[in-house]
Amino acid sequence: MNILVVLESNNGALHRLSREALVGAQELGDSIFALIIGNENEEILSELAGYELEKVITVKHHLLSSYSADGYSEVVRQVFISFSPDLIVIGHTYQTRDFIPRVSAKLDIPFIPDVISISDKGFIKQVLNAKLNATISNLDNAAIISFQSAAFNEEQLKLGSCSNESFDVSLVDSDIKSISEEPFQEEEGDVDLESAEVLVSVGRGIEKEENVTLAFELAKVINAEVSASRPVVDSGWVDSFRQVGSSGSNVAPKLYFSLGISGAIQHVVGMKGAKNIMAINKDADAPIFEISDYAVIGDVLEIVPKLIESLEQSK
Amino acid sequence: MKIAVLIKQVPGSESALPIDSEGYWVDESSVTFVMNPPDNYALEEALLIKESNDDVEVVIVSMGPLRVQKVIREALAKGADRGIHILEQDITEKDPLVIAKRLSNAIKSEEFDLVLTGLQSDDTGMGQTGVLIGEILKMSTATLAVETIIQEDHIRIKRELESGWFQWVQLSLPASISIQSGLNTPRYPSLKGIMGAKKKEIHSLSATELSKEETLQKVNNVFVPQTNKQTEIIKGDIDQIVSRIIEILRTDIKVI
Known part of the structure; x- marks a missing residue:
């Protein structure tokens, strides 16, 4: 053929x-x-x-x-x-x-x-x-x-x-019936999600804008970039250039560490190529677990602060 | 200006989706149907254009069995002017190119300035009907519009690209444009709108009279996806969970 x-x-x-x-x-x-x-x-x-x-x-x-x-x-x-x-x-x-x-x-x-x-x-x-x-x-x-x-x-x-x-x-x-202008970014960021080896990705399960700092703190200790699902970006909690999914970036990192992301199909198409997927979510039925290698059924807001603390101590 | 909004009726996101006895598609007798959610944004965009420009007519075009008149009526209640229903009894028809040829034949004589579609349908998700029609009817095309500005004989579209990038594109009219979901807030019909919609015209056409196009692709079967991923569920109290996560990061995946 x-x-x-x-x-x-x-x-x-x-x-x-x-x-x-x-x-x-x-x-x-x-x-x-x-x-x-x-x-x-x-x-x-x-x-x-x-x-x-x-x-x-x-x-x-x-x-x-x-x-x-x-x-x-x-x-x-x-x-x-x-x-x-x-x-x-x-x-x-x-x-x-x-x-x-x-x-x-x-x-x-x-x-x-x-x-x-x-x-x-x-x-x-x-x-x-x-x-x-x-x-x-x-x-x-x-x-x-x-x-x-x-x-x-x-x-x-x-x-x-x-x-x-x-x-x-x-x-x-x-x-050619159209005139195309130069592509531009609304919010400029020097973040390259597509080449990041590890992504800490935040979803609605983070509950409040101030909790987003948890994702950034975790990312810092494990040398990762922060990405997000669309609802979090639409709420204005995270810049749009960090969005993963069908309307954001398509990523395939070594580890995709998902915090409180339910795993709607529009999100999953952008990250299921990750070599390893670890997900924390309170809802045991969240679709993200179907594609996860490691599943933690629990509260992001309880686990992540503890995780950051332990990682810092063990450095 | 005449705007066509193509609207599809699809199974609702909460609907049961039992597979039919031949395994060919879902058994539609137990499905609850709704207006395809992405098409609702295209409809809202057309209504906004109508409100901010003079002499705009918004025409709803939908293809399918008799039941699709419900979504046409819903769109008329929100403020569209009239509807065209292309009656297609063979609801198993899922070839986008055949669908686009029939829709093109049905709307050609209307000479629309603008054809608006949602970005894809929530049933088959082929995401191409609007662009196919644009090519067939020799219109200019653009997809994933997040903003539209009508100017004299052209339209400016802000297109969403990948990874947070955007681009302005200027298209000559007539144009067929697919609308990105979320760019506006679709309205609900008012009571007055619902009453008024009953008097608005829905013109019915028969799809098979429009063209007898040969199918070029077919759905052989549908099935429930199986995941073959081995998932480790990390259990225990919070300290056990945290130490297992660190162990995985360090020794299994080796990222720290």
């Missing part, structure tokens, strides 16, 4: 979900073509050179200096026509959600999004707020599959070599 993997640049580096998509593609197909769109991708190209791929396809054009759904969807359409892969595979990012449906409609092939795993019956996707899973398959046609964060482990990317090819795309000014 020939697979076209559409990669995403995250400020010039390869998006983690793109690496995971490459692992998924290597598992599914024999011949992998990786497409990278845009003009500033040297760092990504040197990384890709070490992977087992058939070919890396680069597309540069002055109309692709910044992302647009109009431009990117047109590029993927033209590359698809030229290489006629059996599948397009991509990470399920915000950008994917923004332009991949356009590719689906242009090519008249289905887009099966947010896939968590593959079975012999098809692609498995969470439905009904993750209460059930559905197995979905395409029929005799090509299809686009996007993989949810942590569907595959980036460490399993097969190493090898590949060749490069630049693809000449045909785009005219009138193809």
